[in-house]
Amino acid sequence: MVVKPDWLKVKAPQFERVGKVKSTLRELKLNTVCEEASCPNIGECFQKGTATFLIMGPACTRACPYCDIDFEKKPQAPDPLEALHLAEAVQKMGLNHVVITSVNRDDLPDQGASQFVRCIEQVRKVSPDTTIELLIPDLCGDWNALETILNAQPDVLNHNTETIPRLYRRVRPQGDYARSLQLLQKTREIAPWIYTKSGLMVGWDETEAEVKAVLDDLREVDCDIVTIGQYLQPTEKHLGVKQFVTPETFENWRKYGEAIGFLQVVSSPLTRSSYHAEQVQELMAQYPRSKG
Template identity: 75%
Template sequence: MSVKPDWLRVKAPQRERVGNVKDILRDLELNTVCEEASCPNIGECFHNGTATFLIMGPACTRACPYCDIDFEKKPKALDPSEPIRLAEAVRRMRLNHVVITSVNRDDLPDGGASQFGRCIEEVRAVSPGTTIEVLIPDLCGNWEALEKVLAASPEVLNHNTETIPRLYRQVRPQGNYQRSLELLRRSREIAPWVYTKSGIMVGIGETEAEIRQVMEDLRAVDCDILTIGQYMQPTRLHLPVAKWVTPEEFAGWQEFGESIGFLQVVSSPLTRSSYHAEQVRSLMERYPRRQDKL
């Protein structure tokens, strides 16, 4: 499976715009998942002036065999200036929508929930018109920590399911499928005005029936938004690709997802969790009930 099909080839970005984003990130000493996780869309996103900020990193406390983020380094203490620097980047980049994610920080009592909260607060202070999406880890099932994140009222709470239950031990050995579903269910219960979102990778060895079952499981916990994308092996040391999934298959999952009630399904070979995430702003206009706190 080493030769990528034509539909996975991306165009080279314009260097000027990409360089400008990188200059801002370097100046403010910020990490992005775009770079740390070797995202194939980095050129397009940087060219468009967007980035998914990676906080509390770049060292992760988990070793998922599909992910290119470093897990061998020892995580550092939280930097109290990080939320301020992140907010300044949002201001300089004039972002309408920002995605904030993190490495797993199982070494912290709240999994880093307080840092997510501070980042949201700082962005609100300097750019109140920016919509905020947080892509959070499972927090080891610490629901009080989840409440901390939701108390800061991001517009979108994203937590990736990543794969089907059968492959969890192979793909996400320190994760738990039911715990991820429970996080999304509780998010809806705690803060029903916040949109919930999840994402899965395909091409690892799952079946059509298993993918559809995950989609139905996510709808059962009232998940609003779903992303589905092709898994691509970062290096030879990572989990191998079992199948290059065709664009037609992705289109079929989008159609199925919309038919069972997702407000939005982004499904394509190059889709990643935060790819075109700013489209949620138009979704909020169509479904404004989620914006009003109950």
């Protein structure tokens, strides 16, 4: 049994608050990546009344060996009521900032782009002041699908590189590092007013220099925000942890990222893509952008 260091231990959640959020999600038949991907911050986020909604799931068309989302079930057709239910949840939970992500849907002609658009439109109808962050898959390099999503005007477009190029074949065999960078670059070209974001996990024997090289690549495509967190093995059948990176190393990466020009770097052992995502509102106020 792998013993986690003290800095990876989290407090037990207050189940009354967590239960209320879970009840809302079950009532509206919604999935969250918090639950499906076994996020270690689920207690903290649910206690605050926040969640990252997982649409078009929970079954995924890819089998990344680090991810706890189910790829053995057959993906179903997108639920036509999902966007309405998601918007209702945003309203009930009183969210100022919502994160919407999805499983990979390589089986759909538009990679699921139209479902993202429906969710944005419905949230804007019931809660126009809520800022919207999307965490999207690579869309198999379908830039028409990307443009469809961007035309719906999310405030933040997030796509994770996940790991360093050397480890892609092992960690993300159906992904492509260059394609992920290109997606972020295309986003900047199509909609330069939208804030771009990416993230990676560490703990698979990558070096500090290799992580810095990914940060350099992300700045080359003018990515605004980056998150770096410790990978934790969900089950015995998933990829194992090679190393527990110290908080001091995460802090070094944060300082490096800020030095090379990221507007925001969130780097710590428990950081995940959507952890404290609402803080992007402070960044948007400090560095405002307008269309055109």
